[in-house]
Amino acid sequence: MSAKPLFLLFILMMGVSSLYAQTRISGKVTDKKGRPLYSASITLKDSYDGATSDSAGNYGFTTTETGTFVLVISASGYQQTEISVTLDQPELKIDVQIKEQITELRAVVISAGTFEASDKGRTTVLNSIDIATTASGMGDITGALKTLPGAQQVGETEGLFVRGGTASETRTFIDGTPVNNFFYSSVPNISQRGRFSPFLFKGTVFSTGGYSALYGQALSAALILESVDIPDESEGRVNVSVIGLGAGLQHVAKNKKSSWGVNYDYTNLWPAFRVIKQKQDFYDVPVYHTADANFRIKTSTTGILKYYGYFSHNKTGFRTNSIDTLGYKDAFGLKNLNTYHNLSWKEKIGRKWRLQAGTSFSVNNDDIDSHLQDGSNKDIILTGLEFKQFGVESRGRFYNLKAVLERRLRNLSMLRFGAEYNYSNERSVYTAYNGLRFDQRVEEHIKAAFAETDIYLTNELAAKLGTRFEHSSLLGKVNIAPRASLAYRLGPESQASLAYGIFYQNPERRYLPSPYDLNFSRAAHYIAQYQKVSRLTTLRLEAFYKKYHNLIKTEPFNNTTVAANNDGYGQAHGVELFWRDKKTIKNLDYWISYSYLNTKRDFLNYPGALTPNFAATHTASLVLKKFVLDWKTGFNLSYTYATPRKYYHIFDDGSGSKIIDQGETPDYHNVGFSMNYLPKLGTKKKGQFTVLVLSVNNIFGLKQIYGYNYSYNNIRRQAIIPPSRTFVFIGAFISFGVDRTDDIINNNL
Numbered sequence: 001m002s003a004k005p006l007f008l009l010f011i012l013m014m015g016v017s018s019l020y021a022q023t024r025i026s027g028k029v030t031d032k033k034g035r036p037l038y039s040a041s042i043t044l045k046d047s048y049d050g051a052t053s054d055s056a057g058n059y060g061f062t063t064t065e066t067g068t069f070v071l072v073i074s075a076s077g078y079q080q081t082e083i084s085v086t087l088d089q090p091e092l093k094i095d096v097q098i099k100e101q102i103t104e105l106r107a108v109v110i111s112a113g114t115f116e117a118s119d120k121g122r123t124t125v126l127n128s129i130d131i132a133t134t135a136s137g138m139g140d141i142t143g144a145l146k147t148l149p150g151a152q153q154v155g156e157t158e159g160l161f162v163r164g165g166t167a168s169e170t171r172t173f174i175d176g177t178p179v180n181n182f183f184y185s186s187v188p189n190i191s192q193r194g195r196f197s198p199f200l201f202k203g204t205v206f207s208t209g210g211y212s213a214l215y216g217q218a219l220s221a222a223l224i225l226e227s228v229d230i231p232d233e234s235e236g237r238v239n240v241s242v243i244g245l246g247a248g249l250q251h252v253a254k255n256k257k258s259s260w261g262v263n264y265d266y267t268n269l270w271p272a273f274r275v276i277k278q279k280q281d282f283y284d285v286p287v288y289h290t291a292d293a294n295f296r297i298k299t300s301t302t303g304i305l306k307y308y309g310y311f312s313h314n315k316t317g318f319r320t321n322s323i324d325t326l327g328y329k330d331a332f333g334l335k336n337l338n339t340y341h342n343l344s345w346k347e348k349i350g351r352k353w354r355l356q357a358g359t360s361f362s363v364n365n366d367d368i369d370s371h372l373q374d375g376s377n378k379d380i381i382l383t384g385l386e387f388k389q390f391g392v393e394s395r396g397r398f399y400n401l402k403a404v405l406e407r408r409l410r411n412l413s414m415l416r417f418g419a420e421y422n423y424s425n426e427r428s429v430y431t432a433y434n435g436l437r438f439d440q441r442v443e444e445h446i447k448a449a450f451a452e453t454d455i456y457l458t459n460e461l462a463a464k465l466g467t468r469f470e471h472s473s474l475l476g477k478v479n480i481a482p483r484a485s486l487a488y489r490l491g492p493e494s495q496a497s498l499a500y501g502i503f504y505q506n507p508e509r510r511y512l513p514s515p516y517d518l519n520f521s522r523a524a525h526y527i528a529q530y531q532k533v534s535r536l537t538t539l540r541l542e543a544f545y546k547k548y549h550n551l552i553k554t555e556p557f558n559n560t561t562v563a564a565n566n567d568g569y570g571q572a573h574g575v576e577l578f579w580r581d582k583k584t585i586k587n588l589d590y591w592i593s594y595s596y597l598n599t600k601r602d603f604l605n606y607p608g609a610l611t612p613n614f615a616a617t618h619t620a621s622l623v624l625k626k627f628v629l630d631w632k633t634g635f636n637l638s639y640t641y642a643t644p645r646k647y648y649h650i651f652d653d654g655s656g657s658k659i660i661d662q663g664e665t666p667d668y669h670n671v672g673f674s675m676n677y678l679p680k681l682g683t684k685k686k687g688q689f690t691v692l693v694l695s696v697n698n699i700f701g702l703k704q705i706y707g708y709n710y711s712y713n714n715i716r717r718q719a720i721i722p723p724s725r726t727f728v729f730i731g732a733f734i735s736f737g738v739d740r741t742d743d744i745i746n747n748n749l
Contacts, residue, residue: 023087026060027094029053029073032458037098040075045082063087077101100459101411131198134623136638136672138697138729140193141204142183145223146640147621149542149576149593150208153642153668154614156706156720158183158192161614162208163546164572164599165220165523168508172223173215174201175306175344177360178422180398182223184288185336185366187316189709189720190280195290195312195338202228208576209525209544210499213452213466213483214404214416219505219523220546227308227342230259230296237263241693241731242271244288260295278723283377284317284333303347310340319373323711323718324385329377333369338362352408359401366394381433385712389433399423409453412462417451426509442512445473452483460489472506472520479504479520494532501525511552511564519566522549536583538591545573551603556652570601570609589625594618605650607657613707616642616668634676642668647707651714660714669702691733701725 029040036057043050044063051061066087071094074080079099085092130144137143142160145151152161159167172182174196184192198204203226211222231252239246248263267288292310299305317333324330344358371379372388381389404418427441452466464485471478483501490496504520512518529542551568580591596618600609619642627634644664651660674695698704706720 022062022064023066023089024060024062024091025071025085025094026058026091027096028057029059029075029096029098030057031078032097032099034097037075037078040073040078040098042096043072044085045070045072073098128198128201128204130625131204133625133634133636133674133676134638134672135636135674135695136621136623136640136670136697138193138672138695138727139198141196141198141225142194142223144198145206147591147593147623147638148206148208149540149578149595149619150221151595151619152597152614152616153619153640153670154706155191155704155722156189157186158194160221160223162221163544163574164570164597164601164612164615165546166612166614169218169220169505169523170223171215171218171221172225174225174308174342174360175227175358176214176356176404177342177344177358177400177402178217178398179340179360180362180396180424181338181340181364184312184314185334185338185364187318187334188320188332189706190723195310195340196225200227200308201225209546210483210485210501210527212464213450213468213481214418216420216448216450216468216470216481216503217422217446217505219503219521219548227294227306227344229304229306230256230298232256234259236736237734239265239731239733241729243267243269243729243731257298258296260293262291262293264291265289272727276724276727278318279721280318280320280723281329282316282318283331284315286314286316288312288314299345299347303345305345306343308340308342310338312336312338317369319377322372322388323709323716324388324713325372325382327375328380328382329373329375330388331369331371331373331377331379335367337365354406354408355403356406357403360399362396362398364394364396364398366392368392368394386433391431393429393431395427397423397425412454412456414454415451416453416466418449420446420448420450422446422448440513442474442509444506446506447471462487470504470520474512475506475518475520477519479522491532493534494530497527497529497531499525499527499529507552507564511554514564515557516563516565518564519550521551521566521568523547524549536581538578538580540576540578542576543574544576545571546599547571548601551601553603554605556654568601568603568606570599570603572597572599572601574598587626587628591623592621594620605652605657606648607650607659610648611646613645613647616645618643632678636672636674636676638670638672640668640670644668645707649708649710649714649717661708661710661717665705665707666703668704670697670704671699671702672697673699690735693729693731693733695729697727698722698725 029037031037037053038055040053041050042059044065047065049061049063049065051059053059068084068086071083071085072080073096075098077100079101081096081098083094085094131137131141132139134144134147136147145160146153150162154161157167160170161167162170172179183194186192205224207222207224209221215222231250234252235250237248244265244267246265248261250259250261252259270285273282273285290312294308297305315335319329319331322328322330340362342360346356348354368391370388370390372382372385374380400422402418402420404416406414406416409415424444430438448468448470450466450468452464455463466483468481481502481504485497485499487495487497503523503525506520507518524547526545527542529540532539548570550566551570552564553567554562554564557563574595574597577594578591582589597615599615600611602609621638621640624637644667647663647665648659649661650657674693677692679690679692704722708717708719710717
């Protein structure tokens with residue numbers, strides 16, 4: 001055979017050999033913890049060759065491709081991984097570890113110390129309907145929050161007393177800016193309601209400790225409220241009750257890009273007081289005029305501008321039998337004018353930046369008159385009791401400006417930073433019985449800067465690190481407050497969290513000015529939490545420790561006034577439980593909360609470290625909600641119990657403070673009941689919604705004692721009790737344009 005045919009045969013054989021050349025690619029796919037991944041996809045990019053991993057994570061396939069290719073490994077919930085491979089040998093062994101993809105649905109939530117109440121949050125505990133229908137809450141935001149662990153059952157004054165802190169140590173924010181007069185103005189021994197309806201807000205965060213560095217000037221807790229955006233539909237409302245009337249309109253533009261609304265409510269407690277006898281003799285029955293207005297404008301597909309304005313005028317006056325001199329009466333009168341304005345703007349800037357800016361302005365004017373009266377209700381001045389005749393004009397102006405920039409980092413990680421400016425100007429004019437006037441003004445500028453980052457290392461592990469810097473012009477001092485939280489997911493529905501933070505607060509206005517050089521009060525929070533949340537159940541266990549420094553102490557000064565210093569201190573520790581269940585009993589929604597609190601503090605005029613008179617060692621609540629579809633009625637029941645609180649009568653005879661009487665109040669019991677009836681369910685006109693409401697607080701009329709008042713000569717004492725043992729509310733709420741029937745039904749199913 002000639003050379004030429006042999007050469008051609010050799011070339012042909014080499015071609016056939018290369019046609020059938022193969023590479024076997026195999027290996028194992030695992031996650032970063034070495035766990036095998038089932039059903040992961042392994043493919044050669046730009047080819048038809050590939051395989052799927054088995055239950056042990058193993059894969060294998062054969063390819064006839066040659067040269068350099070990209071091996072692509074992907075799995076649901078994990079980041080896609082690409083590896084360059086050269087197909088130049090019969091077998092390739094390639095083991096791959098891929099990272100879990102961090103997503104909002106799968107990632108752990110940093111929640112230590114925080115209860116979120118929103119319509120969309122994954123850690124939601126209560127929503128706006130829950131708050132409105134909690135029987136003992138009587139439609140008040142803080143009334144419902146008192147059924148959560150951490151809050152104390154204080155009925156003689158308004159506010160949230162949280163984990164051993166006073167009411168002034170809890171700060172409220174709306175759309176990021178502080179609200180300086182969230183509650184109606186104080187009157188002696190009567191707790192006042194919050195000014196705002198729960199339906200104004202789409203999100204409520206009640207942080208009992210360890211809250212974000214974006215917020216300051218709150219030593220113990222923060223109540224963070226986010227107002228609603230543009231509604232889905234226009235709506236009108238009318239409400240009629242035995243104590244008042246109200247109406248409102250919310251108009252939505254046809255293009256759904258803007259809305260505006262106005263509301264007005266009139267409340268007069270005269271009919272209720274005619275039926276339910278009050279402890280106080282009201283010569284001026286409480287009357288309230290409230291109005292608000294809002295507008296919301298979409299500034300872009302990702303931005304919104306919101307305004308909310310509130311106006312309130314109310315007055316009251318009552319007499320009580322004087323404890324200082326028998327046969328006489330103490331008369332107290334109050335007129336209040338309050339207005340609050342909030343403007344906020346959110347906007348996405350580019351792909352990764354978001355801006356949130358806001359400003360608020362508020363005015364609060366109180367006019368107080370105090371008199372001693374005889375049996376015929378005539379003003380009288382008695383020797384030694386001249387101090388009972390006085391007047392106070394209080395004027396407060398408050399302004400806030402705040403901006404927060406947020407940058408999205410990798411995955412869900414975020415960086416936030418910004419600045420805040422708070423201005424307050426408070427003036428009080430005290431007029432004595434003889435006409436002498438004492439005029440005091442306190443002006444304060446607080447400037448703050450803050451930075452905070454959310455770091456998601458995996459879906460199981462996340463951290464929040466932040467710090468806040470503040471400067472007070474009044475104190476002439478600065479503070480730096482570091483804060484840190486860590487969360488680790490234990491399972492699909494459970495997680496553990498830790499939190500630590502330093503928190504500062506200015507002295508209250510009532511202790512200013514002082515002849516001493518004052519400083520910020522300081523608290524350090526340490527929190528550990530376990531949480532398990534499913535669609536129908538929520539379990540939270542939390543332990544905490546708080547250490548107080550530089551609390552306000554008071555002492556006599558120049559025999560006429562009281563001076564404040566920062567010599568106080570204290571501590572609080574405890575454990576808390578919250579369990580909510582919509583699953584176990586058909587059509588029944590209930591929650592149970594329990595708090596154990598051990599706290600002592602040396603502050604105000606205390607002669608040493610004592611358990612404060614607002615703190616109970618054990619507090620528990622049971623809340624039940626059931627909607628009976630056939631009856632078109634929701635039934636709500638709540639029971640709250642608290643162990644006795646301490647009371648002290650502390651007297652300073654010039655040689656120092658001494659306790660001359662002390663003891664414990666009786667146990668606290670309160671059973672609340674409410675009914676919400678939806679007439680003509682399923683047959684009413686489209687867009688019309690009516691609710692008839694009956695609500696009763698302390699339905700069994702159980703005796704409640706919050707403490708004692710003492711006469712100026714220390715001879716007599718008088719129990720502090722509610723104005724009435726039971727209060728009843730009956731009303732109807734009618735809306736046009738939006739039917740909320742399904743919301744109420746579904747919330748209880």
